[in-house]
Amino acid sequence: MNIRDSEAISALLAAAGHSEAGSLDDADIVLLNTCSVRDSAERKVEGYLWKLRSWKEERKGRILCIVGCMAQSAGGSLLEKFPHLDIVAGTSAISRLPELISNVSPGSGRFSDTDEGPLPYDDISTHVSSGGVSAFIPVTRGCSMNCSYCIVPQVRGGEKSRPAEEIIEEARSLVDRGVVEIFLLGQNVAAYGLDRTAGKNESSPFAALLAKIAEIKAVKRIRFTSPHPASFNDALINAVCEIRKVCDSIHLPLQSGSDRILTAMGRRYSSSEYMEIVAKLKAGRPGISFSTDVIVGFPGETDDDFNDTRRILNDVGFDQEFIFKYSKRKNTPAAEMDGQIPLKTKEERNKILLDDLKTRILARNRSMIGSEMEILIDADSPRSNNRLIGKSSSNKTVVVEKKAGIAVGSFATAVIEDATLAALYGRLK
Ligand code: 5AD
Ligand code: SF4
Numbered sequence: 001m002n003i004r005d006s007e008a009i010s011a012l013l014a015a016a017g018h019s020e021a022g023s024l025d026d027a028d029i030v031l032l033n034t035c036s037v038r039d040s041a042e043r044k045v046e047g048y049l050w051k052l053r054s055w056k057e058e059r060k061g062r063i064l065c066i067v068g069c070m071a072q073s074a075g076g077s078l079l080e081k082f083p084h085l086d087i088v089a090g091t092s093a094i095s096r097l098p099e100l101i102s103n104v105s106p107g108s109g110r111f112s113d114t115d116e117g118p119l120p121y122d123d124i125s126t127h128v129s130s131g132g133v134s135a136f137i138p139v140t141r142g143c144s145m146n147c148s149y150c151i152v153p154q155v156r157g158g159e160k161s162r163p164a165e166e167i168i169e170e171a172r173s174l175v176d177r178g179v180v181e182i183f184l185l186g187q188n189v190a191a192y193g194l195d196r197t198a199g200k201n202e203s204s205p206f207a208a209l210l211a212k213i214a215e216i217k218a219v220k221r222i223r224f225t226s227p228h229p230a231s232f233n234d235a236l237i238n239a240v241c242e243i244r245k246v247c248d249s250i251h252l253p254l255q256s257g258s259d260r261i262l263t264a265m266g267r268r269y270s271s272s273e274y275m276e277i278v279a280k281l282k283a284g285r286p287g288i289s290f291s292t293d294v295i296v297g298f299p300g301e302t303d304d305d306f307n308d309t310r311r312i313l314n315d316v317g318f319d320q321e322f323i324f325k326y327s328k329r330k331n332t333p334a335a336e337m338d339g340q341i342p343l344k345t346k347e348e349r350n351k352i353l354l355d356d357l358k359t360r361i362l363a364r365n366r367s368m369i370g371s372e373m374e375i376l377i378d379a380d381s382p383r384s385n386n387r388l389i390g391k392s393s394s395n396k397t398v399v400v401e402k403k404a405g406i407a408v409g410s411f412a413t414a415v416i417e418d419a420t421l422a423a424l425y426g427r428l429k
Contacts, residue, residue, distance in 0.1 A: 001185050004136040005068060006033045009094055016098035024055060029063045029101060034070035036151055038327040042070050049082050056084040063104050065089060067097070072155040073330075076112035090114030091141075091156050116157065133378050133409045134221075135179045137170050138162070139209065140186035144195070145228055147255075148266040149298065149326060149334040152187055159186075161193050164209055168216070175218035178409060181376060182213060183223045190227035190236055207239035214245040220411070221376060221393065225251045226293070230268040232277050241284030249319070249395035250281060253293040257312030258305035261298050264337065271312055278316050289394040291320035296353065297346030298326045300339035306349050314356060319364065319395065323353050358421055365396070365419035372429070373398060377410045390414065397423040 009031060010020065021027035030052060035041040049066070056062050065087035066078060072090035079085055086104045089097055093113040103109050142157040143150075171182050186192060193205025206227075213222055222245050227236070229252060240246050252274075256262050259270050281288050294309060313321060325346040328335040375390030375398045390398045390412065398414050406412050406428055414426030 001138065001187070002033055002035055002068065004138055004185055005094060007136070009033065009067065009097060012095065012098055013101075016102075018098075018101075027055075028059075028061065029065065030055065031065045031067055031097075034066060034068040036069040036073050036155060036329070038324060039329070040327065045070055049085065053082075053084045063087065063101060065097075065101070067094065069151070069155040071112075072114050073151060075114045079110055079112055086110050088112040088114070092116050133179060133376060134181035134183060135174045136183045136185050137167055137174070138185045139167055139189055139192050139206075139224075140195075143187035144191070145188055145230075145268070146266060148264065148337075149295065149329065149332055151329040151332060154331060156187070159188065159191060159195050161195050161205075164193070164205075164212060167209065168212055171213050171216055171219060175216060180218065180409065181221040181223065181378075182219055183225070184209075184213075185225060188226065188228040188231055189224050190231035190233075194231070202233065202235065204233055204235035204239065207236045210239050210243055210246060214243045219245060222246045223249065223395075226253050227251070228253070228268075229274050229277055234280075237277065237280045237284065240281060247395065248285065248287055248393040249289045249291065251291045251293075252277065254309075254312065254316075255293060255295050256298060256301070256305065257309035258301070259308075261301055261305050261309075264300060265295075265298060265334070271308065275312070275315070287394065289319040290316055291322070291395070292316070292318050293322045293324065294353065295324050295326050296349035297341035297343075299334055299337035299341065301326075301341055301349075310353065310356065313353065314360070317360065317364075318357070319361065321353065321357050323350055323357075325350055362419075362421050365421065365424055368396075368416045368424055369419055371416050373414050373416060373424075373426070375400070375412055375414050375426075377406060377408050377412060379408060392424075398426050399423050400426050400428050403428040 032045055032048060034045045052064055056064050063086045064084060066085060067089045069091060071078065071088045075088060078088050087100050089100060090113060092115060096113060100111055100113060103111065140159050140161045142159045143152045144159040146153050174182065190206055192209060210222060213219055240250065254274060255265055255267055257271050262270060278290065294313065296306065326341065373392045375392050377388045377390045379389045381387035381389050381399060386402050388400050388402055390400060392398060400414050413429040415429055416424045416426045418425040
């Protein structure tokens with residue numbers, strides 16, 4: 001989501017007459033787009049802000065600006081803490097950035113804008129043409145799930161969906177520019193279109209949106225992230241199983257495999273309900289792969305709770321896991337809970353899961369040697385002039401030798417000849 005926000009910021013500033021600087025030395029304006037999901041992300045930004053003090057002092061008139069979630073949550077206090085900072089622009093202020101920047105004149109104006117505002121994506125022209133084969137489209141903003149550990153609803157507000165026509169229009173304009181893979185984004189995409197509907201839903205406006213996007217002929221692949229398991233109803237399961245353009249790779253955040261911890265997290269599903277979704281998808285879409293987010297060291301997590309998580313991760317057999325050490329976020333219920341876990345325990349649990357994951361992925365990647373895979377070539381290899389990089393529908397990175405007629409944007413069949421933890425290596429057929 002932050003990458004997509006950065007794209008929107010670039011496009012807005014370009015439209016206002018700014019251009020991208022080749023280096024920090026050349027830059028007149030520096031914008032830091034920030035995340036505040038975990039404390040470590042905020043510490044990094046603070047360190048970087050201090051480093052930029054000398055950059056700011058080197059030339060008069062330079063403008064330093066912080067944007068996004070951390071700007072939203074800390075607001076004007078950042079101007080007090082960092083005297084060389086000019087603009088604090090919250091998550092809704094993105095569309096006002098050109099105006100804010102033009103209002104800063106040396107020594108006269110420093111601003112904090114964390115007001116609510118229109119969606120920063122209202123204008124589809126805010127899409128920079130990166131020339132890539134894959135593009136992000138935000139479908140919702142904010143989140144209404146209120147997980148007890150999470151700061152997102154505070155900094156991005158409740159979930160708001162974009163109108164379907166606008167999303168489809170954006171997809172059409174992207175394919176006109178050569179995009180073949182559409183990546184739909186939202187904190188809980190599975191609840192797309194349900195902002196104004198109360199109660200449990202049998203229908204899925206998100207499933208309908210997937211079907212509409214799949215109707216666009218030039219769209220070849222559709223991916224999305226993240227769907228909340230509590231919103232992943234049968235209508236959406238059926239859509240994923242039936243719409244062939246939806247890729248064989250689903251990101252389904254688990255967070256914990258312990259029902260006790262899931263309840264404390266306010267996740268609104270049990271481990272068996274989670275496994276039911278996985279089983280239905282595996283049955284309806286053989287070959288599907290899964291990735292997930294998991295938090296270790298949530299307050300009160302015992303060894304038994306952790307082992308429940310470990311067991312589910314191995315039972316599902318995830319191809320990718322984003323493992324996070326629980327991080328206290330201000331004004332969230334979990335920050336006040338008893339049983340906060342020492343960092344050392346979080347690190348030990350993190351390492352156990354990472355080791356499990358590495359062993360599993362290496363074995364799985366090696367088992368693919370000899371098989372054939374359809375890949376979408378999405379880049380030239382940064383390491384070798386003779387190689388291309390592609391992605392399988394199941395989201396595996398496949399490195400291949402170049403071949404006449406095959407270039408970025410082509411679909412091709414690769415015969416897998418070697419495998420490491422990070423990638424598969426193949427020959428084009
Ligand atoms: N501590 C650790 N991880 C968190 N996440 C969200 N909030 C926290 C927190 N306070 C993780 C969740 C989420 C991912 C984007 O970040 O796993 O799915
Ligand atoms: Fe945060 Fe995701 Fe929960 Fe929303 S669904 S509150 S973004 S963890």
